[in-house]
Amino acid sequence: MSTQAELKESINPRSKENCLLVLKNVSKSFPGVKALDGVDLDVRAGEVHALLGENGAGKSTLMKILAGIYQPDGGEVILEDQLVHMSSPIEAREHGVLLIHQELSLVPDMTVAENVFLGNIPRFANIFVNNRHLNDRCGEILTRLNCKFEATERLGNLSIANQQMVEIARALVFQPKVVVFDEPTASLTDYEKVVLFGVIRELKESGTAIVYISHRMDEIFELSDRISVLRDGTYQGTFETAQTNEDEVTQRMIGRDLDADIEHQPPELGIKALKVDGLGIEGLYSDISFDVHVGEVVGFYGLVGAGRTEVMETIFGLRKPDSGSVQINGEDLIINSPSDAIDHGLGLVPESRKEQGLVLGMSCKDNTTLANIRKFTRFGWIDTAAERAIFEEYMEKLRIKCPGWEYETLNLSGGNQQKVVIGKWLSTSPKILILDEPTRGIDVGSKSEIHHLIRELAKSGLAVIVVSSEMPEVLTVSDRIIAMYDGSITQCFDRNEVTEDTLIRAITGQTV
Amino acid sequence: MNRIINLITRQPIWIFVFICIVFFSFSSPYFLDIRNFSNILLQASTIGLIALGMTFVMINGNIDLSVGATLALAASLAVGLQPQLGIMGAVLVGLLSGILIGALNGIIAWKTGVDAFIVTLGAMIGVRGLVFIYTEEQAFYAYDLAYSDFGASSLFGIPVLALIFIFLTITAHLVLKYTIHGRNVFAVGGNRVAAKEAGIRVGPHMLLNFILIGFLAALSGILLSTQMGASTPNLGRNYELWTITAVVLGGTRLTGGFGSIIGTLGGVLAIAILRNGMNLLQVPSFYVLIILGSILIIVLFIDKRFSEPKGVGA
Structure with missing residues (x-):
């Protein structure tokens, strides 16, 4: 433990004066899981601080603590040298800490402006909606974000990328001190990413602290000033982005070396x-x-x-x-x-595994045989033993981490869910x-596994x-x-x- | 042991059924009588038969509100046509009417994409109108006593109608749990898009379930009319609500994708036992309604507390 503390000191000499947000020794447990174990983090005003870790490393838990959704079991959250307790997202918002969710939480049938001010709608005479004020203020924020759509547009008509912008606009209403982005580019294309990064840089320039969570190494190196790494709920150190490289942080993150890059030989067609x-x-x-x-x-x-x-x-x-x-x-x-x-x-592993790929409430086994259940029947009756055998075969082949065939896919991590979907299609023996x-x-980690699998x-x-x-x-x-x-x-x-x-x-x- | 614990947390309604049985056994000497139990099963069978079909439809993510009206139509046809067609012919026409209404509901919901709630709400109103037109607001009586004899007949001391209910319950359970159709019921209700992309023909699949519930509603109506030796145009009013209550008590979710026949059986028995027991204790039937309403909310509260997947709603 002491070596880790030394390491932390050497990499990250604290410059107290510009630390906007400090987490000290934060822990959080859920029944059966220690999600966070003595995690430290300091975020400075005007920096993009990337948070790296595999799925399940505790990034989301940490962010939910920041946003007041979870309360830590131990440790301190210090904002501008004040010890703070944020017992709800509303309180976190009042402290100027805002989380932009990975999954959009917007109302498609309302206008952009109504979404931006949801729960905070400008009023007059206390009970009426002040529509003009609403649209004007929203317009200002949209201009600041370089958005090309109107405040009065129906939200559902916007592309996912633009909806993401609305989500950011919503945070800006509160003039935040700290904005947390959780996987903001997951559904954006390279081009839309560039626009988003412009917005993030602009926020940073104006003195906002940005905490940026992503799996994508290239983005993190492009955007961030410093990188903190989590692994299995423990803090693995903070690095100056300019002084580190992908290999170093990746190794910190997964605790092992990634497999060597895939070789490309022209295939025998x-x-x-x-x-x-x-x-x-x-x-x-x-x-x-x-x-x-x-x-x-x-x-x-x-x-x-x-x-x-x-x-x-x-x-x-x-x-x-x-x-x-x-x-x-x-x-x-x-x-x-x-x-x-x-x-x-033919087999199609669809774009969105939760909406198109899986029946989340069904077990791993049932999802695996969903597309060719006929193969596992005798006289119309399902042969459960055969189903189990095929799931266990793919569980091993695709290295699906799952407690058993009865386990609902809802509770699996994204990588394992995707493997179940792939297993489903492989079990149909597609050409x-x-x-x-x-x-x-x-x-x-799972990404690289899936890439290898595709090659195989x-x-x-x-x-x-x-x-x-x-x-x-x-x-x-x-x-x-x-x-x-x-x-x-x-x-x-x-x-x-x-x-x-x-x-x-x-x-x-x-x-x- | 684990299986039993699992069953209890997943089926809180069975705890209630058990408590009811214990409570009424102590409070009334007649309750534990075999004959009384047969009676409960007989009373349960009307709602129960429809509830079997409703379980399929609701796990599928749909609902059928037209079952009460379908029941009345089938009963009226099965009794009213006897002078012309004989018992067998009339019963056949009654059953066919149920299948037809179910098919119509299913096809409209499938082809137009209008929500099943609305389609079957329309059918519920329209079919009831049809019943009044056909019966001219009159009750029909079965003049051939063989018809009502069947309704009163027993086999090994158990009413035949109860036996039919038991047999179909077991069949429904096996179909839901161990056949392709049953598996697809969960898949379509759990995620319609994923089911479609996995090659399941969602439209025809849902149609089949509507036909099934139409048939069961008609069967239930005909069996009810054999018990009474008659049919009335108001037969089966509010039965859609009682059926949905029973199914929901049994843990089937209104949103689809989750539920079981065992749960539904528990829900059906809970209602029947409560009614029977309170009746033995000579509690006015209006109090039964208050208790049933409360139980519905309590059971769903327990279900929400204990069987929600971990991590959701945290």
């Missing part, structure tokens, strides 16, 4: 598993043609809204194309429904597997398509990369000839 020709849906995308061979991974890279997900949904029978054709193993097919697609050997944003919101699947004879908004991911897993922009394919690259620069140009419509 098998036969064409999937051929898409001139596929189009009016208003969504047009003239999509590409093919995928057995044994290769094709990455689809582009901005959110470029039409990638819609193309995959069409191939999988969730949408009806206006034009074009799909061939599987050289056979022209019309796929009308997901069950058709499954019959033809072509489509993965849409396979590692969104998943910690670094291709090697074992599957044709794999990976849709991703993360450039490192596309570059890591793909043999070929197809860039989409605004509903069309702009370019197709071989893994070995692509550069980040050309890729960015291709997805922002700067080529052709």
Whole structure:
């Protein structure tokens, strides 16, 4: 323990005067779990302080303590040299500490302004809504954030990225001293990220302290001034971003070395598993043609809204194309429904595992056999033992960390949930597997595991398509990369000839 | 042992059923009588049969409010058509009417996407109107005594109607728990999008459940009319509410994705035992309503406290 304390001192000589927020020896337990064990943290005014850790390391618990959602069992929270107790989010807000949630908590049917001032609506005569004041003040904040939508717009009409901006606007109403961002870029594209980072930098310049939680190493190094690392609820040290590197913090974070980078050998191309020709849906995308061979991974890279997900949904029978054709193993097919697609050997790991991938209230076993329950029946009756066997097989193969087959998927971590979804599709023995944003919101360790898995699947004879908004991911897993922009394919690259620069140009419509 | 504890925390209604049995056994000498128990089962069977179907529909994330009216229509047809078609023919028409209304509910909900609550609310009002038109506001009597004899008949000392209920309860339990259809009931109710993307044909699946509940409501109505040897146009009023009460008491969630036939059986028995016991103690039936209303809220409170997944709502 003493070595750790020394380490902390050497890396992080405290400069007391500009510490806005200090946590000392904070602990928090839940029944059966010690979520935080003597964690220290100091955040300065005008800095971006990144908080790193794998899922379950205690980041969220720490942030919930800051935001007054949880109360610590022990330790102190000191804000501007004052010991504070924040027993509710409202109290935290009054102290100027605001949390911007990972999952948006907005009301889609209300206007932007009403959302921004939710629970805090300007009034007159104490009971009436002061609409003009409401929209004017909201407009000011939106201008500050460089938002291009109106305060009177219905929230549900906005893109996820813009909704995120509304969430930030909501925090700014309170002129916060500390803003905590929990995975703000999880559903943003690279371009939208740039806009968000601009906003964060602007906040920082104006003297606000930013605590930034993310799994994405590149973002953290781009944005942060200092990095603190948590592992299994314990504090692992704080680093000046300029004086450290990814390897060092990663090792701190997971306590082991990540597997070496995936090697890329040009795969031995098998036969064409999937051929898409001139596929189009009016208003969504047009003239999509590409093919995928057995044994290769094709990455689809582009901005959110470029039409990638819609193309995959069409191939999988969730949408009806206006034009074009799909061939599987050289056979022209019309796929009308997901069950058709499954019959033809297609699998789709969807973009959002909670909304589309899993039935959260069902057990791991039941989710695993969801797409091909017929295989596990005798005369219409489910053979539970066979189901268990298949789940346990995939639990081992995919290294799903889960107490048992009866465990509800609701309680699994994001990485393990995603593995259950992948297991579900693998159990249908697909020939072509489509993965849409396979590692969104998943910690670094599981992410790397899933990337390896994708490579292995291709090697074992599957044709794999990976849709991703993360450039490192596309570059890591793909043999070929197809860039989409605004509903069309702009370019197709071989893994070995692509550069980040050309890729960015291709997805922002700067080529052709 | 673990299984028993698990069952109790997941099925708080069975604790209540147990307490009721103990309480009434001590307070009334007649309560524990085999004949009284058969009687309870018989009384439970009307709501119980519908509740079996309602469990499927509600786990599916839907609801069916038209069951009371369907019950009345089926009973009226099964009794009223006897002079023309004979008992078998009339009963068949009665059952078909239930299947038809269920199919109609299901198809409308599936094809239009209108919420099942609204579709079946419309059906509840409309079908009741149909009953009044068909019966011209008259009660029908079954002149062939064989019809009411069936309603009063027993096998091994247990009323045949109760046996039918027991048999269908076991069947429903097995179907829900061990067949593909049963598994899909949970999947569709738990996450409709995920179910669809996993290749489950959600529309036809839900349609099947509406047909099932329509059939069971009709069956329940016909069996009820054999007990009375008659049908009235007002038969089954508020039965949709009693059925939903029983199912919800049994732990099935209104939002879908969660529930069981064992729980529903507990809910059905709770209502029947309470009514029977209070009746033996000569408590006016209005007090039963007050107690049932309170129990409903208490049981759901317990359910929320103890069986909510950990971490949610923290």
